[in-house]
Amino acid sequence: xxxxxxxxxxxxxxxxxxxxxxxxxxxxxxxxxxxxxxxxxxxxxxxxxxxxxxxxxxxxxxxxxxxxxxxxxxxxxxxxxxxxxxxxxxxxxxxxxxxxxxxxxxxxxxxxxxxxxxxxxxxxxxxxxxxxxxxxxxxxxxxxxxxxxxxxxxxxxxxxxxxxxxxxxxxxxxxxxxxxxxxxxxxxxxxxxxxxxxxxxxxxxxxxxxxxxxxxxxxxxxxxxxxxxxxxxxxxxxxxxxxxxxxxxxxxxxxxxxxxxxxxxxxxxxxxxxxxxxxxxxxxxxxxxxxxxxxxxxxxxxxxxxxxxxxxxxxx
Amino acid sequence: xxxxxxxxxxxxxxxxxxxxxxxxxxxxxxxxxxxxxxxxxxxxxxxxxxxxxxxxxxxxxxxxxxxxxxxxxxxxxxxxxxxxxxxxxxxxxxxxxxxxxxxxxxxxxxxxxxxxxxxxxxxxxxxxxxxxxxxxxxxxxxxxxxxxxxxxxxxxxxxxxxxxxxxxxxxxxxxxxxxxxxxxxxxxxxxxxxxxxxxxxxxxxxxxxxxxxxxxxxxxxxxxxxxxxxxxxxxxxxxxxxxxxxxxxxxxxxxxxxxxxxxxxxxxxxxxxxxxxxxxxxxxxxxxxxxxxxxxxxxxxxxxxxxxxxxxxxxxxxxxxxxxxxxxxxxxxxxxxxxxxxxxxxxxxxxxxxxxxxxxxxxxxxxxxxxxxxxxxxxxxxxxxxxxxxxxxxxxxxxxxxxxxxxxxxxxxxxxx
Numbered sequence: 001x002x003x004x005x006x007x008x009x010x011x012x013x014x015x016x017x018x019x020x021x022x023x024x025x026x027x028x029x030x031x032x033x034x035x036x037x038x039x040x041x042x043x044x045x046x047x048x049x050x051x052x053x054x055x056x057x058x059x060x061x062x063x064x065x066x067x068x069x070x071x072x073x074x075x076x077x078x079x080x081x082x083x084x085x086x087x088x089x090x091x092x093x094x095x096x097x098x099x100x101x102x103x104x105x106x107x108x109x110x111x112x113x114x115x116x117x118x119x120x121x122x123x124x125x126x127x128x129x130x131x132x133x134x135x136x137x138x139x140x141x142x143x144x145x146x147x148x149x150x151x152x153x154x155x156x157x158x159x160x161x162x163x164x165x166x167x168x169x170x171x172x173x174x175x176x177x178x179x180x181x182x183x184x185x186x187x188x189x190x191x192x193x194x195x196x197x198x199x200x201x202x203x204x205x206x207x208x209x210x211x212x213x214x215x216x217x218x219x220x221x222x223x224x225x226x227x228x229x230x231x232x233x234x235x236x237x238x239x240x241x242x243x244x245x246x247x248x249x250x251x252x253x254x255x256x257x258x259x260x261x262x263x264x265x266x267x268x269x270x271x272x273x274x275x276x277x278x279x280x281x282x283x284x285x286x287x288x289x290x291x292x293x294x295x296x297x298x299x300x301x302x303x304x305x306x307x308x309x310x311x312x313x314x315x316x
Numbered sequence: 317x318x319x320x321x322x323x324x325x326x327x328x329x330x331x332x333x334x335x336x337x338x339x340x341x342x343x344x345x346x347x348x349x350x351x352x353x354x355x356x357x358x359x360x361x362x363x364x365x366x367x368x369x370x371x372x373x374x375x376x377x378x379x380x381x382x383x384x385x386x387x388x389x390x391x392x393x394x395x396x397x398x399x400x401x402x403x404x405x406x407x408x409x410x411x412x413x414x415x416x417x418x419x420x421x422x423x424x425x426x427x428x429x430x431x432x433x434x435x436x437x438x439x440x441x442x443x444x445x446x447x448x449x450x451x452x453x454x455x456x457x458x459x460x461x462x463x464x465x466x467x468x469x470x471x472x473x474x475x476x477x478x479x480x481x482x483x484x485x486x487x488x489x490x491x492x493x494x495x496x497x498x499x500x501x502x503x504x505x506x507x508x509x510x511x512x513x514x515x516x517x518x519x520x521x522x523x524x525x526x527x528x529x530x531x532x533x534x535x536x537x538x539x540x541x542x543x544x545x546x547x548x549x550x551x552x553x554x555x556x557x558x559x560x561x562x563x564x565x566x567x568x569x570x571x572x573x574x575x576x577x578x579x580x581x582x583x584x585x586x587x588x589x590x591x592x593x594x595x596x597x598x599x600x601x602x603x604x605x606x607x608x609x610x611x612x613x614x615x616x617x618x619x620x621x622x623x624x625x626x627x628x629x630x631x632x633x634x635x636x637x638x639x640x641x642x643x644x645x646x647x648x649x650x651x652x653x654x655x656x657x658x659x660x661x662x663x664x665x666x667x668x669x670x671x672x673x674x675x676x677x678x679x680x681x682x683x684x685x686x687x688x689x690x691x692x693x694x695x696x697x698x699x700x701x702x703x704x705x706x707x708x709x710x711x712x713x714x715x716x717x718x719x720x721x722x723x724x725x726x727x728x729x730x731x732x733x
Contacts, residue, residue: 001545008538
């Protein structure tokens with residue numbers, strides 16, 4: 001039991017931190033431009049594929065630095081020559097633009113790397129079990145992913161709250177016109193943020209690629225859950241996204257470990273478990289089975305009771 | 317698989333238009349319509365299926381075709397959706413096809429059976445027949461059986477029957493964990509496993525019976541932690557696609573060395589992840605045939621096909637059986653009209669590429685054949701073919717003879733007048 005709790009915690013925190021890497025970029029972009037970037041998870045996929053390609057040519061460690069920069073540049077270019085042009089016509093065209101972009105990226109990835117998963121491996125240096133507990137090993141690479149994610153969170157927090165750039169970004173979030181009046185180039189700030197956000201997603205891809213499987217469908221598996229994180233945490237709130245990511249990671253992981261159903265609960269208090277009738281299946285559904293749906297339920301509830309999210313301040 | 321239907325839908329639309337335009341009418345008169353996902357996440361599987369049927373049709377035409385006519389393949393993309401399947405089937409019939417074949421996805425297959433039944437009732441004299449090469453929901457040859465449906469793949473109960481017969485001979489297996497995808501196929505696997513294990517090996521403890529959402533899990537580590545905690549020595553899973561590769565990968569990361577009995581570890585990308593995980597001789601697959609069964613004919617066939625398909629193997633021995641038997645039925649009946657040749661297919665006996673006897677059971681139109689259990693392992697001995705250039709290939713572990721998998725059927729087939 002203790003064993004399961006420890007590993008579930010580790011796995012949950014790891015998954016949560018990975019979500020955070022993706023969501024932090026998305027939430028910045030979302031709050032600045034009011035655009036839900038549907039292609040954000042595609043940048044994550046690009047990161048994984050770039051990472052794979054660079055580690056084939058050179059080395060994983062080179063890829064770790066170069067691939068996110070490449071993805072960031074792609075992101076910046078998309079903002080400069082795509083979104084900014086579309087922006088004139090309002091938010092809906094912007095949204096549709098990113099929606100289309102997700103398809104284009106997926107098709108391009110399939111054209112270049114094929115439809116099958118690619119052989120993206122954990123670097124040899126980290127290909128060993130970090131520790132063994134109760135006979136189960138925990139791979140070093142996962143610890144590495146965890147450390148990188150935590151480091152990025154701290155760096156981001158420092159930049160946003162302690163640096164001049166952070167000050168401008170924060171101000172541009174709420175008072176774009178005022179910032180422009182003060183002589184800052186707001187469109188350029190937007191472009192940098194978009195590029196930086198995409199780069200973060202790319203970094204998540206580079207480190208998640210070898211641990212999970214790098215394949216063309218990896219973007220749309222993670223896509224929907226990101227929106228949950230961003231909305232649940234609150235628009236534009238980095239700490240909010242952090243808390244939401246961790247919560248979702250832990251809830252999902254722990255839910256999987258719980259085998260109890262409503263029927264079990266009824267039988268422990270001495271009531272008969274209904275086995276016939278229309279709703280008989282309902283009593284058999286275990287917590288583990290509904291675990292993956294819980295985040296979406298949380299999304300619905302938070303939209304009803306606290307539309308700004310956990311730590312959000314702005315309404316739209 | 318299609319959680320994000322809209323995404324797949326749009327890409328599919330673009331691709332589908334292009335693909336159906338490719339079906340250029342040639343000299344052929346007998347049209348075979350192939351309907352399967354040719355876009356989206358399942359596209360690699362559908363596309364590889366097309367290559368199988370093309371290969372067979374080339375062979376049949378080279379041998380003189382059927383009743384002096386040539387066969388031709390029409391391909392349609394159904395995007396793995398029941399609605400699209402029906403639309404594609406109608407298009408195929410309009411284009412002159414009277415033989416329809418479809419494999420992937422039991423949802424699509426159910427829609428197809430329904431469609432064909434209705435079509436034939438309403439269009440006497442223009443009957444079509446549905447040849448099923450991969451959808452393994454047992455219902456199709458039981459409660460939902462149809463005179464116009466024939467299935468060449470062993471359905472999931474037959475495969476489980478074969479697997480449990482094998483497990484019966486393995487005293488080392490004591491604790492089994494079941495993990496399956498939460499939809500009709502996964503539930504069928506789980507149900508059959510529970511019932512058959514209880515009957516054949518009551519001493520075996522089922523220490524876990526897990527259902528997880530289809531193609532939604534990014535990381536199976538939490539499930540592996542649970543399997544580990546349960547003390548299982550063997551896992552049985554019907555998982556396919558990314559769900560099987562991620563499961564195996566997470567298993568290797570945690571150092572969980574249990575046996576995996578799978579239906580689909582051999583699918584696109586599967587062998588690559590088994591190799592990555594280093595689960596040598598631990599991952600088994602239950603199939604109706606494999607590349608490394610050492611007969612001269614089989615090796616020659618495999619070699620010939622791999623040359624044409626960029627090294628990818630002959631995944632579906634059943635496609636050979638299906639098309640060969642179709643040609644045979646047409647020739648014996650001296651007619652290409654489904655209404656006439658279907659009678660020849662019913663109960664037809666056939667020798668497969670391994671030289672073994674097989675037959676199409678007339679009662680329920682289910683094909684019976686030997687079932688093979690094989691393990692993925694580094695190339696050695698008389699193994700000739702590896703998978704996905706990994707240097708690892710499927711090695712035959714056990715053969716479950718045809719007679720042991722004769723599951724009864726509840727089919728009451730009404731023969732149309």
